[in-house]
Amino acid sequence: MKTRKLLMSSAALLPVISIAQSDRPNIIILNIDDMGYSDPSCFGGDYVKTTNIDQLANEGLSLTQFYTSCPISSPSRVGLTTGMYPTRWGINTFLQERVNNAKNEQNDFLSDKAPSMARALKASGYATGHFGKWHMGGGRDVKNAPSITNYGFDEYASTWESPDPDPKLTSTNWIWAATDEIKRWNRTAYFVDKTLDFLSRHKDQPCFISLWPDDVHTPWVYEGDDASQRQSSHSLSIVLAELDRQIGRFMQGLKDLGIDQNTIVIFTGDNGPAPDFDGHRTNDFRGQKGTLYEGGIRMPFIIRWPNHIPVGVKNDKSVVCMVDLFPSLCKIAGAEVPTNYPLDGVDMSDVITGQSERERTTPLFxxxxxxxxxxxxxxxxxxxxxxxxxxxxxxxxxxxYNMTTDFNEKNNVATANPAITQRLKKAAIDWFNEAYREYADNVIYVTPEGDDTADGTSWTEATTLSHAVKLAKTESGAQVWMKQGTYNVSSSVISDNVAFYGGFNSTEKKLTERNWKTNPTIIDGGGTVSPFRNSLNTSTSTVLDGLIIQNGINQAGANGNGNGGGAILNDGAVVRNCIFRNNRTQTSKNGAAIHCHTGQIRIENSLFYGNTSSGNGGAVQIGGGVTTTIVNCTFCDNQAAGPGGAFGLGNDGSNLNIYNSIAWHNTGAGSYSSLGQNTNVNGGGTVISQYSAIESQSTKLTDGDDNNHMALSESVTPMFEEGGYRLQESSPCIDAGNVNLASNINYDLNMQRRFSGAQIDMGAYEFDNGEPVVGNSVIHVAPDGDEAQDGTTWDKATSLQHALTLADTYTDKAMLWLKEGTYIVTTPIHPDKMEIYGGFSGNEQTLEERNFAEHLTIIDGDGKISPIRNSNLDANVVTLLDGLIIQNGINQAGANGNGNGGGAILTKGATIRNCIFRNNRTQNGKNGAAIHCHLGQISIENSLFVNNISSGNGGAIQIGGGVTATVINCTLCDNVASGPGGAFGLGTAASNLNVYNTIAWHNTGAGNYNSFGQNTDVNGGGTVISLSSAIESQSTKFTDGNDENHIFLSQENTPMFTEDGYQLQKGSPCIDTGDDNYAAISVCDLAGKSRLAGTHIDRGAYEFVEGTTAINSHTPALSKSEGAIYDLSGRRIKGHGARSKGQEDNQMINDQCSMFNGLKKGIYIVNRKKVIE
Structure with missing residues (x-):
């Protein structure tokens, strides 16, 4: 697709505006949902002619550099409403169910304490109305969001995602339904009618109205729609045309009311589109909704105000953001800007009214x-x-990116501009650290002697615990800070969606200033009630932190079938830095301290002792369908009538993860037994113990899924101090945990540093071993390494398997230095927190001394497994593979990532550098023979991919949905896929690929020489950018205007590889034609030669050097025709024969590179034409 040009400036400027108080204009903000920058035809769109939107532009001013405050709905609307960056108020993504809001570290709704444009304008005399989508709180399971009127609106009508949805629009608890009285396709008309009615009733005063339609958010539903086409460009065109028609009807309504001449109408959108139809909806800007690239945050902007704003002006110079509208419109309307919170937006009224085209002087974030x-x-x-x-x-x-020359964000020039990069990088990170959730936490201060009538806004206005809970119900992100002392509760504290923190002495201003050891905060049930209980069947973000919960007892008739002596908790709850003691259950109920009722619950850094259950679970009971994770806790001297003296499992759906914890001397069913299902010590769901010490006879702890488990008994003890639960100096639990399994907690339960000595301890208390020992992060590995050695030097080189075990316990990333040779792996390597380097001879002291071209380091899957697999595919990793040959890998059914990835599966943050991937494959229709890129951003640099075979797509590399893979100075040749992507495969429209200085040729996809394709469409996938690359492909992705200095390769127009491999011949079009911005990625090419040998960097993995280039055994030379391998004397190497014609025809074979297996290091000659016996 040809890139549409940005609109250019025109028309003269009008005089500076001055408005009398009596002539203040009406202000209408039309905020369109998921509007693409080029959806309107006046901004380059061609889906339909948006006649009425275009008329707005013709009668007003357009900004071509207008930005939303976030690329997704809720935070974008918060930015517009408050004039502040939404992250300050803890709204970071679209508002969802409570449990997902908590996972996203965001509040359930925008606090009504936040500044509001409507409130400011109302205070100055405006009538205010909101008609349309809200999505700043309410809906789903959030029932306590403030009314829209709390934000300064006199009237409103809204949809499902609001605190009080209009019943005509919401017959069900979902975004739309066929049973709605006002059908989906009539909603915009409904909101237009509501707006015009409001204006007609308030003609005697200026009005401010938020008119926020649901359109053009998917699903695109129209009268008589085809459900299968609800995300097609056809359906978008119909919905967009209807939106435009309603805007025309609205503008005519203003004229009919006689108010259009003094009404400011602003047309913009909340965020970029989804789907973006391959950039067609974003003016070919990179990215879409949900990304911080221009396609996600740059929005169309039109403002119309007859006789005040110049007609037909298009300002492409000034940079304006949505947060600027609050102060700018207040300036125009003569309203005071609130000062209780500093706005991030700045007054750009002169720009949006056409009085100036000045450049912005403050940065945007x-x-x-x-x-x-x-x-x-x-x-x-x-x-x-x-x-x-x-x-x-x-x-x-x-x-x-340079927004003047590269607004499509094709060319990352960070390396070429170090000073600018350093300055802006520091500014961005400093801003984030200052702004993130700055005003999100609503603290309510509580003391034992608090005033029940106080508002709890400070320590001097501290209230009671019971009143604080009532106040918290009206707040999002409520935190109850509790002064030391004892709180005797006579009824259970319903703790839904509230964080309770103890350990204060009533002088603290920050959470980090408290001390739960010196300021004990006790919640006492008095032997009559269970102190904390969640309402059931809802997700919750409850936090109990720094508290002592004691003397609780379950009550007949209480929720959760009466279980839970100290507490009953629901999905999403977290217990941290707490002590549960002397709690009990009666009438055979379970969970003396805690009953975990639903979902996922986490308990960290806590102590449980002296609790007694008349049923099961002397301390903690895990109900059916629950997964409880316990980290660095201690359980001792608890007892249960059932077999679980510490942990009770309800049924086969009760799951328990125990990390770095101790459970000892707990009594279950009359014996020392810490774990058991209600009626069976060996029953229950999945139980995993890692780096924990537990006294139990249950087979759940010996079934093979536990790691570094210590079996305790009355003779093998954790060695507690006399009269307490801290560890003695000789305890086997000291330095026996794994910090990588620990929570992000700085202190133990005694307020000592949580990590002391060589490793974190088991249990809630850390033995003081002095400062953490910072060990050597390098583990030396050799093919013949000693399993008993620690790998601290080459003389103490260990095996690869033992090195991986050691690396798993490192507090920071581990670096594995692999001596040359072949490592046949029988289980996948999980390098999430590792950097693995090859190319060592076994005596180097620095990375710079190695030579990966000379000292070949091979990771071999042996045709049985995938050698490299990131373990946690949803987490950021620091994986770096550098100087390795990955070969003979094959995917396995049931492996993570849906079984994709033959040589490797990688996730966000992983980097490949100076590697060769050869002879890897996938089976069973899976994708990514060499690498499957699973999530996030993945970099592949200075590497070679040859002879990999995919039974699905991605003969070399598959890019999954939500991935951006950046491939720099790589060569991909002779790879094969059943799908269309012989080298690169894309999974979805959210699969993005940047190819810089790279060669992809002679790869076969779906039977043709084609290096690229989406799974089912050679032209499909997300954004693909080729810069100074040479690729053989028929895909239109390389002819859509996103590419620069691209060479189209074919079987006739070749990269001119040498006969002996994949290096370049003299005269190759790939010599000196790369982009030098990427020259600093690697100092040397894959053969160890200087990366800049000529006037410019070359394309591909090998830099051309004048003269004859010999091949050594690490270069897979057989590439294009039959051949055999000979040594320099001309003798054929036994077992290394010619390549068959069937192989050349790209038949799916198991070992396309087998002729290279077993070759010793040296120089060989390849004869491709004929086999000489």
Missing amino acids: WEFGKTKADRVSPHIAVRDGEWKLLVNADGSMTEL
Whole structure:
């Protein structure tokens, strides 16, 4: 598709506006849902002629550099409403069910304490109305969101995602239904009618109205629609045309009311489109909704105000953001801007009214996707002048673009502009650290002697615990800070969606200033009630932290069938830094301290002792369908009538993960037994113990799924101190945990540093072994390494398997240095927190001394397994593979990532550098013979991919949905796929590929020489950008205008590889034609030669050097025709024969590179034409 040009400036400017108080204009903001930048035809769209939107532009002013405040609905609307970056108020993504809001570290609704444009305008005399989508709180299972009127609106009518949806629009608890009185396709008309009615009733005063339609958000439903086409461009065109018609009807309504001449109408959108139809809806900007690239955040903007704003002006110079509208419109309306919170927006009234085309003087910031597993872009962005930088908070994945010359964000020039990059990177990360959830936590202060009538807004206005719980019901992100002392509760505290923190002395201003050891905070049930209980059958974000919960007892008739002595908790609850003691159950009920009732519950850094259950679960009972995770806890001296003296399991759906914990001297069914299902010590669901010490006879702890489990008994004890539960100096639990399994907690239960000595301890208390021991992060590995050695030096080189076990316990990433040779692996390597380097001879002291071209380091799957697999595919990893040959891998059914990936499966943050992937394959129709890229951003640099075979798509590399893979200076040749992507396969429209300085040729996809294709469509997939690359492909992805200096290869127009491999011959079009911006990625090419040998960098993995290039055994030379391998004397190497014609015809074979197996290091000659016996 040809790139549509940005609109250019025209028309003269009008005089500076000055409005009398009596002539203040009406202000209408039309905020369209999921509007693509080029959906309107006046911004380059061609789906339908948007006549009425175009008329708005003709009668007003358009901005071509207008930005939303976030690339997704809820936070974008928060930015518009408050004039502040939404992350400050804890709204980071679209608002969902409570449990998912908690997982995304966001509140359930926008606090009504936040600034509101409507409130400010109402205070100055405006009548205010909101008609349309809200999505800033309410809906799903959030029932306590404030009314829309709390934000300054006099009237409203809204949809399902609001605190009080219009019943005509919401017959069900979902976005739309066929049973709605007002059908989906009539909603915009309904909101237009509501707006015009409001205006007709308030003609005697200025009005401010938020008119926020559901259109053009999917599903695109129209009268008589075809459900199968609800995300097609055909359906979009129908819905877009109806939206345009209703805007025309609205504008005519203003004229009919006689108010159109003094009404400001603003037309924009909340965020970019989804789907974007291959950039067609985003003006070919990169990205879409849910990304911080331009396609997700740059929006169309039109403002019309007759006789005040110049007609037909298109300003492509000024940068304006949605947060600027609050102060700008207040300036125009003569309203005061609130000062209780500093706005991020700045007054741009002169720009939006056409009085100026000045450049912005303050930077803009965005945050989106910190907790999003499949984020496509980095989660922080800054725009300052002509520069835009994207980066993650940990400093990774830095991208820099020049918005003047590269507004499509094709060319990452961060490496070429180090000073600018460093400045903006620091600014972006500093802003994020300052802004993230700055005003999100609503603290209610409580003391034992608190005033029941106080509002709890400070320690001096501290209230009671019971009153605080009532106040918390009206807050999002409520935190109850409790002063030390004893709180005797006479009725259960219903703790849904509230975080309770103890350990304060009533002077603290920060959560980090408290001390739960010196300021004990006790919640006492008095032997009459269960102190904490969640309402059931709902998800909750309950947090209990720094409390002592004691003397609780279950009550007949209480929820959860009366279980739970100290507490009953639901899905999403977290217990941290707590002590549960002397709680009990009666009448055979379960869970003396805690009954875990539904979903997933986490208990960390806590102590349970002296609790007694008349049923099962002397401390904790895990109900059916529950997964409870217990980390660094201690359980001792608890007892149960059932077999679970510490942990009770309800049924086969009760699951328990125990990490770094101790359970000892707990009595179940009359014997020392810490674990058991209600009627069977060996029953229940999945139980996993890792780095834990447990006294139990249950076979659940000996069934093979436990790791570093210590079996305790009355003779093998944890060695507690006399009269307590801290560890003695000789305890086997000291330095016996795994910090990688621990929670992000700085202190143990005694307020000592949580990590002391060489490793974290088991249990709730850390033995003070002094400062953490920072060990050597390098583990030396050799093919003949000693399993008993620790790998600290080459003389103490260990085996690869033992090195992986050691690396798993490292507090930071581990670096594995692999000596040359072949490592045949029988189980996949999980390098989530590892950097693995090959190319060592076995005496190097620095990375710079190695030579990966000379000292070949081979990871061999032996045709049985996939050698490299990230374990947690949803988490960020630090994986780096550098200087390795990955070969003979094959995917396995049932493996993570849906079984994709023959050589490797990688996830966000992984990097491949200086590697060769050869002879890997997939079976059973799976994708990515060499690598399957699962999530996030993955980089592949200076590497070679040959002779890999996929039974699905992606003969070499498959890019999954939500992935952006960046491939730099790589060569991909002689790979095969059943799908259309012989080298690169794309999974979905959210699969994105950047190919820089790379060669892909002679790869076969779906029987043709084709290096690229989406699973079922050679032209499908997400954004594909080729810069200075040479690719053989028929895909239109390389002719859509997104590519620069691209060479179209074919069987006639070749990269001119040498006869002996994949290096370039003199005269190759790939020599000196790469982009030098990527020259710093690798100092050397894959053969160890200087990366810049000529005037410019070459394309591909090998840099051309004048003269004859010999082949050594690490270069898979057989590439294009039959051949055999000979040594330099001309003798044929036994067992290494010619390649058959069937192989050349791309038949699916198991070992297309088998002729290279077993070759010793040396120089060989390849004869491709004829086999000489």
